[in-house]
Amino acid sequence: MTTKEFVTKSDFLVYECTLGAAGMTDKGFFFPVDTAIGKAGKIYVVSRSHEANGPGIRITAMSYHHDYYGAFASVGEGDGQFTWPTSITLDSEGQVYVSDEYNQNISIFDSEGNFLRKWGHEGSSKGQFDGPAGMSFDRKEILYVSDHRNHRVQKYSKNGDYLASFGSYGDGNGQLNLPWGITVNERRGVYVADWRNNRIQRFTLEGEFVATYGKYGDGDGELNRPSSVAVDGDGYMFIADWGNERVQVLDPEGEFVLSLRGEATLSPWGEEFLGSNPDERRARSEADLDSVVNLRSQTPHQISSHIEKYFWSPISIKLDEDEKIYVTERNRHRLQVYRKNSTLG
């Protein structure tokens, strides 16, 4: 079986469900920017909110089955607080790491959301940050951080000790321009969403350049400001093609496999709201939410602002232990989950 046989979505990925709904308190996300999934299936979603709505800045904990476990963190620059939280990841003990690209630090919580410590300072010297964005651990518990305005990746111990860095500003092989999402795949290396260069770059765990995937555009395999990348055990890349409002899958060699535009359905949390608003529920049932006419602009962004099921600002992609694919959508305040139904290769 070759990868070329998997040219349609139904061959490879199947939509599973939608998690979450818009909300600054209780059950909900408000401009979520990243998701981390623990070994026991506990899901943490970090909401960035916006500058006028501090209460919306928080981390919501839930299960795949829509159980709500509560929320923690708040707005500010103190312990357990964030201004521009950007990414979230977990270590082997289940501790929660959250980067903040304005506060210039990484905060650590226990799995129940109790603040433990934080580290990081602004600067461009080794071990300093200018906008810590994406994060990912390798199996040795080394944390890789895309230090985006320094156009590099830095490696730290889980206690915040600086170990090494790689990358510099530019568009050549191994160079970066405002990198964002990052994922470490033990066998294949480090994958970086090289955001302003419109590509994914792959490095060894030691930071040596391996390969580059994608170029600017909106065609198959082309990218527009990719913000996140996840890699499965076979080396397939799942890319948040943020500027094109879609998810793309590339095979281990970087060949285009498929593209997803999104197919969200009503989540139980969303159902709860409509259940208490019968007029809105009735009018919604009679509305056509799957098509739109007379748009002044036909950009994917504009279309996504109208069609609810489509991805709107797909900003992060994470895989769980079963390699289900979780797409975090900032502008739609939800996650769309897909699963693989075939093994490729």
Add this chain to the structure above:
Amino acid sequence: MVMAKDDIGQIAHLMRRAGFGATRAELEKLAEVGFENLIDELLDDTRSDQIEDDLVSRYHSDHTAGMGMGGMTANWLFRMVNSQHPLEEKVALFWHGVFATGYAKSAQGRVLMDQHKMFREHGLGNFRTLLIELSRDPSMILWLDNHDNRKGSINENYGRELLELFSMGVGNYSEDDIKACAQAFTGWTIGNAEYMAIRANNDSLWPYGRLNLNFEYNPDDHDSREITFLGETGNFGGEDIIDIICRQEATGRFLARQIYSFFVADEPPISQWAYTPPRDSDAIEMLMEAYFSSGYDIRFVLKTLFKSDFFRSSKSRYAKVKSPAELVAGVLKLTGEFKVPHPKLQAAAATMGIMGQVLGNPPTVEGWHEGIEWVETGSLVERINFSSDRFSDIAKPGVREMIDSLENKLGDATSPQEIVQGCLDQMGAIEVSEETRTILVEHAAEFENEERDGKFAEILRMVSATPEFQRG
């Protein structure tokens, strides 16, 4: 080449009216372009704003989703401060004041952001096209209830305001014309009208945030019976009505006065126009002529205005009170603190509201009463506090730059007169009355023994409180 002082003053006047002011360094560069050439450059339809929308969206969550008003106003302020096509932004602000559309009916920022984008795209183009786009604009349709303007059940709101406030002005049409106008726009509605209206009424952001609105024409709901409108009879639709409106002398006159009031000198509120003559009738006639001779081309009308003697006249300088948007954007352009996205941007944008102008939320469909009404006692205090606080902070990059430039240019010169003139130059070639200058010099003398950074910041702060700085 050293420019004469008057040239810089004239360039500064143009940049205040066709934009949101300019730094001293920018003015000196623009002076080399020359006044006439600069007008052509400002009106160039190929000019790019050079706003890095991708970067803005990466940092500011709500600048694309438009959940509420905050992201919308902050995004617009960022554009006013940083756009390299300042006239495009200024014209968008102008049309927002004329076609005042509020947040209350749509309960989302996104659809208003789209309207403001439309003003950028069509605001310097043909007035007929602009009125058609306005009539199809989803936020306007909701704002003036045209989704309830149906065959057999006319709602006159949009038809009335299209004539009274958006094109001709009161006294130039009859009640029957209003009814005919409204009938012609039956069937001009939005997609999923009922659901969207309920969502807006509930301020619903569930389940997944705001849903943007789109225009829809429903032919089954359009009343196509023959009507008589402004003396012409036919089976008119909305576009036919706009054709008739655009060729009316009253439209040219109304539009000319609106443009004069925004770009040249404050006129009284529209409600007084029927019995208060314009302050410069000849200027209005010239702009009307430009409107008709160009086939309703706004770009040509503005070109005529900026190149006119009445615009260049010293009487036009400082003949307008800056709106809160103009003041805040102008100050932040000088302080240089929001050249890149920053979490405090939204709070800065909120100050416009404290001064009386919440962009995207005008007090009525008539928009804001501009001119001297911007400076009632409370708002004047807010304006001065905002400006002086900003210029007091020597850590702000623009303030630091002005102080460094003053150090270089003044050298050993330390007299209060020289320091005041230096600060006026740095703040955008501000020209002040003798009375204002005397007060500034006296104040500077009180700080004679202060260290220079603090002294310069104090005078910059004082300049921002002068009537001339608060005007434009």
